Amino acid sequence: MIGLFTLCFMLFFPYAVHNLQHRTDKEIRGWLDELINVFKAEGQKGLEEEFSWQAHALGAGNICQSLLDSSGRVLFTSDIQHWKELPLDLNLLNHAAGQSKPVYATVTIPGFNSKVRVAYLRLSKDRILRIALLLRQDENFLFGLQRALIVTMAVILSGVILAGWIMLQQVIGRVVAVTNTALSISSSSLDKRVPVSRREDEMDRLARAFNGMLDRIGSLVKGQQEVTDNVAHDLKMPLTRIRVIAESVLTNPGEKGNLEEVMSTIIEETDRLLEMINTTLEIRAIEAGSAVLDFSEINLADVIRQAVELFQFVAEDKDISLQVSNLVPFPVHADLRRLQRVFANLIDNAVKYTSKGGKVEIIMRIDHQEAAVDISDTGIGISAEAMPRIFERFYRGDKSRSTSGLGLGLSLAESIIKAHDGKITVQSVPGHGSTFTVILRGTPS
Numbered sequence: 526m527i528g529l530f531t532l533c534f535m536l537f538f539p540y541a542v543h544n545l546q547h548r549t550d551k552e553i554r555g556w557l558d559e560l561i562n563v564f565k566a567e568g569q570k571g572l573e574e575e576f577s578w579q580a581h582a583l584g585a586g587n588i589c590q591s592l593l594d595s596s597g598r599v600l601f602t603s604d605i606q607h608w609k610e611l612p613l614d615l616n617l618l619n620h621a622a623g624q625s626k627p628v629y630a631t632v633t634i635p636g637f638n639s640k641v642r643v644a645y646l647r648l649s650k651d652r653i654l655r656i657a658l659l660l661r662q663d664e665n666f667l668f669g670l671q672r673a674l675i676v677t678m679a680v681i682l683s684g685v686i687l688a689g690w691i692m693l694q695q696v697i698g699r700v701v702a703v704t705n706t707a708l709s710i711s712s713s714s715l716d717k718r719v720p721v722s723r724r725e726d727e728m729d730r731l732a733r734a735f736n737g738m739l740d741r742i743g744s745l746v747k748g749q750q751e752v753t754d755n756v757a758h759d760l761k762m763p764l765t766r767i768r769v770i771a772e773s774v775l776t777n778p779g780e781k782g783n784l785e786e787v788m789s790t791i792i793e794e795t796d797r798l799l800e801m802i803n804t805t806l807e808i809r810a811i812e813a814g815s816a817v818l819d820f821s822e823i824n825l826a827d828v829i830r831q832a833v834e835l836f837q838f839v840a841e842d843k844d845i846s847l848q849v850s851n852l853v854p855f856p857v858h859a860d861l862r863r864l865q866r867v868f869a870n871l872i873d874n875a876v877k878y879t880s881k882g883g884k885v886e887i888i889m890r891i892d893h894q895e896a897a898v899d900i901s902d903t904g905i906g907i908s909a910e911a912m913p914r915i916f917e918r919f920y921r922g923d924k925s926r927s928t929s930g931l932g933l934g935l936s937l938a939e940s941i942i943k944a945h946d947g948k949i950t951v952q953s954v955p956g957h958g959s960t961f962t963v964i965l966r967g968t969p970s
């Protein structure tokens with residue numbers, strides 16, 4: 526900004542100086558022409574009168590008109606008193622004598638506080654006219670102009686600096702608000718947010734991004750807390766049961782006869798705990814890519830058929846119709862054991878969350894190189910709040926945790942399908958049922 530102003534100043538000022546000099550020269554040229562006309566009409570006498578009239582009009586100290594011979598000797602002049610020190614420039618004189626146009630120069634005269642513009646013009650073969658004009662007015666004007674430009678520049682610059690400072694203070698104030706919010710945040714006060722103005726500028730974007738990040742951290746922390754609560758709950762129940770049974774055998778000698786039953790309950794509960802731990806470790810390993818998947822060429826239709834057969838008895842038990850349709854051979858490059866777990870989990874859920882007399886249907890659709898397997902049920906459905914969370918580890922729709930399950934089935938299924946470059950999606954209408962769809966790419970034939 527300062528550079529720009531200085532540049533404007535540096536360009537404009539010489540331009541003004543040049544223009545002013547051009548105007549002065551034109552004015553002098555006009556007087557010279559007039560003097561020539563007078564000389565032609567009235568001779569030297571007329572010239573003398575014109576000299577004194579001009580000196581009178583402009584002030585003898587401001588203008589000096591002289592008639593010189595070709596050697597530079599002054600034949601007569603309008604003023605001798607003020608202009609004693611006016612130097613004779615023989616070079617200019619000779620130059621002027623050789624042409625019909627005036628020759629100009631700016632000179633400094635000792636004792637004069639302004640510069641002087643001097644012009645020489647040939648009047649006749651051996652006569653030269655000389656006009657010397659004091660540039661006081663021009664210099665005053667330039668000085669005024671220079672002062673006005675500097676003042677204007679100073680005012681504009683101070684305005685710019687002040688506006689910049691105010692803006693900087695505002696930005697700093699808003700950055701401080703973000704910093705203070707960041708400093709005041711802890712896991713227990715994640716609800717704080719940076720104030721957002723309505724300016725919609727970069728600071729607002731920063732504040733919004735920061736608040737958005739806090740929202741995400743907040744929901745992550747909340748999710749983590751819920752997972753911790755769920756895990757604690759899921760661990761507590763079997764451990765409590767094991768302890769109660771073991772304690773009752775110890776304190777109640779009569780229970781010793783039921784030792785076999787007690788042991789099998791303990792094994793059952795520890796198996797449940799082990800399954801929980803192992804499944805969690807397996808999901809983690811598959812997601813991290815450290816699990817070794819046993820890939821081979823398998824027929825997807827066979828995997829589905831076997832999974833359906835596995836749950837046929839359970840479904841019948843609940844009076845649920847479990848049907849499969851459109852099974853066509855479809856080769857996939859997959860880990861057989863893990864794919865079996867995916868379909869077993871999904872069919873298990875469909876049967877588990879469907880009440881007596883309901884229906885579970887598995888339909889296979891082939892589209893180009895992809896197979897889509899729909900597992901639909903007429904069960905309880907999934908609420909809108911639960912929908913985004915059902916694939917989270919340890920999430921269970923049943924808050925009381927009275928139905929069997931670990932809250933890990935869908936999480937495991939999703940991690941396995943993703944490891945096979947596939948997709949698992951869900952659609953559900955609460956109270957009417959759900960459809961889980963597994964999409965897998967086939968082996969190119």
Ligand code: ADP
Pocket residue numbers: 870874875878902904905906907911915916920921922923929930931932933934935936959
């Ligand atoms: P869980 O062991 O609880 O079944 P999952 O990970 O398999 O754990 O499922 C997570 C949650 O998703 C379940 O607790 C349930 O609320 C919901 N869910 C899964 N499948 C179905 C389904 N077919 N119908 C209704 N809700 C389902």
